[in-house]
Amino acid sequence: MKTAIVIREAKKLVFLFIALFFIFQSNTITAQKFKVVIDAGHGGTDPGNLGNGYFEKDIVLKIALEVGKLLKATKDIEIIYTRDDDTFIELFERGEVAQKSKADLFVSIHCDAFGKSSVHGAGTFVLGLHENDRNFEIAKKENQVILLEDNYKTNYGGFDPNSPESVIGLTLMQEEFLDQSLVLARLIQDNFVADLSRNDRKVKQAGFLVLRNTFMPSVLVETGFLTNKNEGAYLNSKKGQQEMAKSIYKAVKSYKKQLDENIVIDEKPESASKPESIKPKTRIIKGVDFKVQISSSSKRVKTAAYNFKGLKGIERVRVGAHHKYYYGKTSDYNKILKLKKQAKAKGYTSAFIVAFKYGKKVSVREVLANK
Numbered sequence: 042m043k044t045a046i047v048i049r050e051a052k053k054l055v056f057l058f059i060a061l062f063f064i065f066q067s068n069t070i071t072a073q074k075f076k077v078v079i080d081a082g083h084g085g086t087d088p089g090n091l092g093n094g095y096f097e098k099d100i101v102l103k104i105a106l107e108v109g110k111l112l113k114a115t116k117d118i119e120i121i122y123t124r125d126d127d128t129f130i131e132l133f134e135r136g137e138v139a140q141k142s143k144a145d146l147f148v149s150i151h152c153d154a155f156g157k158s159s160v161h162g163a164g165t166f167v168l169g170l171h172e173n174d175r176n177f178e179i180a181k182k183e184n185q186v187i188l189l190e191d192n193y194k195t196n197y198g199g200f201d202p203n204s205p206e207s208v209i210g211l212t213l214m215q216e217e218f219l220d221q222s223l224v225l226a227r228l229i230q231d232n233f234v235a236d237l238s239r240n241d242r243k244v245k246q247a248g249f250l251v252l253r254n255t256f257m258p259s260v261l262v263e264t265g266f267l268t269n270k271n272e273g274a275y276l277n278s279k280k281g282q283q284e285m286a287k288s289i290y291k292a293v294k295s296y297k298k299q300l301d302e303n304i305v306i307d308e309k310p311e312s313a314s315k316p317e318s319i320k321p322k323t324r325i326i327k328g329v330d331f332k333v334q335i336s337s338s339s340k341r342v343k344t345a346a347y348n349f350k351g352l353k354g355i356e357r358v359r360v361g362a363h364h365k366y367y368y369g370k371t372s373d374y375n376k377i378l379k380l381k382k383q384a385k386a387k388g389y390t391s392a393f394i395v396a397f398k399y400g401k402k403v404s405v406r407e408v409l410a411n412k
């Protein structure tokens with residue numbers, strides 16, 4: 042009888058080990074492709090604006106699909122569409138798509154409309170407090186769609202698209218990504234102006250609800266005014282759509298390149314000319330903590346070494362719906378370079394250095410330059 046109990050216990054243990062093995066497997070974070078969510082505004086029962094008889098929903102879908110097609114050709118970029126056909130999607134769902142796919146970037150594409158037909162040009166928005174009534178009006182128009190949704194009061198925490206004050210509170214959630222969102226927005230605007238000579242309506246901030254639930258750098262592009270005769274015809278043409286798409290595509294590529302370059306910031310190849318003995322041993326930047334960001338994930342993983350390929354002392358910080366995982370903490374830039382090398386050697390190939398000054402995230406480039 043005793044042996045039967047032993048066997049039963051042993052079986053339980055084996056089962057437990059197998060279960061634990063799979064849990065750890067699924068928790069191991071690995072390097073992924075750079076994911077871009079392309080969000081064609083409106084769709085289905087929501088046509089968007091109908092300036093000059095055009096359909097915003099159709100034009101923005103064509104531009105969105107073209108941006109996606111161009112980006113897909115880049116093998117290290119993955120595209121996720123919030124819609125790739127004429128369907129109605131609630132605003133909060135668009136953010137959820139981005140969240141679930143753990144995207145690195147969110148680009149929402151729209152066309153504008155205005156009472157005066159002479160108004161024209163392209164502008165790119167990041168989430169923020171509208172600086173003037175006109176920006177509020179644009180956001181209000183794009184947010185109004187939630188009134189078509191069934192549970193908008195619950196889904197948007199009592200947000201009122203008609204109230205300028207309602208936008209406060211939205212903005213905090215994107216604060217972390219503001220710098221990066223602005224970088225992408227400027228790149229897009231620069232291309233619109235330099236390549237296509239579009240009238241520059243600049244990079245602006247306003248309270249777009251669709252950008253609220255995206256915990257990643259996010260922009261909303263107003264490609265132009267359908268209410269303007271020439272611009273409407275241009276945006277409705279294949280040529281116009283392809284050109285606008287190409288500008289957005291190029292901007293995303295440049296943005297990614299900048300990110301990649303930041304990762305290798307100030308790092309000389311192994312065989313750098315300075316011999317080992319002359320190299321300063323430390324490079325302390327006072328008041329600054331450098332850390333190696335090895336991963337960002339919606340999963341909350343225990344910071345034990347076995348979950349991080351043997352790296353010890355991992356710090357987990359929650360930012361919105363994401364958890365960031367940092368390795369190391371030091372004011373010595375040379376030391377953090379070494380830690381980053383270690384992390385990369387362990388397989389965190391996209392690990393990069395971040396800097397905090399008095400607890401606030403700052404640019405690594407700047408803190409090094411100011412020294």
Ligand SMILES: [Zn+2]
Nearest residue numbers: 082089151152
């Ligand atoms: Zn729109």
